[in-house]
Amino acid sequence: MSDHKVFIPPPITRPTAYPTSKQARAGAKRATKDFATHLAEAQGLLVSRHAQQRLSSRQIPLTGETWGRILQAVDKAAAKGSRDSLVLVEDLALVVNIPNRTVITAVDGPSMRERVFTNIDSAVIG
Secondary structure (H helix, E strand, O other), X not given: XXXXXXXXXXXXXXXXXXXXXXXXXXXXXXXXXXXXXXXXXXXOOEEOHHHHHHHHHOOOXXXXXXXXXXXXXXXXXXXXXXXXXXXEEOOEEEEEEOOOOEEEEEEEHHHXXXXXXXXXXXXXXO
């Protein structure tokens, strides 16, 4: 018998400190959401990535009171059986998919002048 020992290295694994690409994308999505988006989602209204980009790029300020009015408008549209609704609140227009409770896009007052809203079946002024 010999005194030679064979060293077998442990299997190579991915360090847990480095997220997978799927985890990294999910983290990036969470990082880009602002307070208004988190507030809306906490109150039962999702904000699509497109709408979030519009809110951010147009620097549209949203308060809890504004989100409350938007939620009331969405509830009114849902009660009437709407599917895709234009919600007008203050100086803001949102297209909302009512069954999914998802904001599809957002337009502020100055940008509304040249816009045509299509594929909606209702409008709610809140």
